[in-house]
Amino acid sequence: MITVALSTTIGAPTRLVWRALTDSAERVVWDERILGEVTLSEVARSRTTASDSDSDALHHMHWRFRLGGIPLVMQDRLVSALRFERLVSHISIGSMQFDQTLTLFSEDDEMGPHTRLAMKLVARNSIAVIGEIIPRLDVQKIAIEYIDTTLGQIQKHCER
Numbered sequence: 001m002i003t004v005a006l007s008t009t010i011g012a013p014t015r016l017v018w019r020a021l022t023d024s025a026e027r028v029v030w031d032e033r034i035l036g037e038v039t040l041s042e043v044a045r046s047r048t049t050a051s052d053s054d055s056d057a058l059h060h061m062h063w064r065f066r067l068g069g070i071p072l073v074m075q076d077r078l079v080s081a082l083r084f085e086r087l088v089s090h091i092s093i094g095s096m097q098f099d100q101t102l103t104l105f106s107e108d109d110e111m112g113p114h115t116r117l118a119m120k121l122v123a124r125n126s127i128a129v130i131g132e133i134i135p136r137l138d139v140q141k142i143a144i145e146y147i148d149t150t151l152g153q154i155q156k157h158c159e160r
Helices: 013-021 022-031 041-051 054-058 136-158
Strands: 002-010 034-037 060-067 069-082 086-093 096-106 115-121 127-129 131-136
Touching: 002 136, 013 022, 013 096, 013 115, 013 136, 022 034, 022 136, 096 136, 115 136, 131 136
Parallel strands: none
Antiparallel strands: 002 115, 034 060, 060 069, 069 086, 086 096, 096 115, 127 131
8 A cells, every 4th residue: 555645734724724625615616626526317326325324425526537637537435524623535536546534733823823734645556547557656656746736725725
């Protein structure tokens, strides 16, 4: 398994950062890689909600998502949440699957409210794509780019 973790300090209160992470309407605003929400057919929607608990079904988003310039489908399934502190999700983007943990730390001081946002991804060593296998080093590069872009976009959005 590959584990990549990075963090950034955001010049905004934890409550604001939490909302940016958890509100799907806000996600579309700050995440420039999202091309739109995928509308599931009634058959697919009933399969998703039947296999998940009621709370998971509410937090299982499907997005059209651009990764490395390639449009794919992203599924973001909330595994657990500790309000204003931690979000754990299972994410798949095309054939890439990983577990994502976002941890928020309030760092208020005389300069004002700040939030340290840490992001950790745990992914498989390789990804199978149409007749090829993407090796460990490339998976690690994709994970680092994903985290770096996500943290940068959230920071920019919350500091406006």
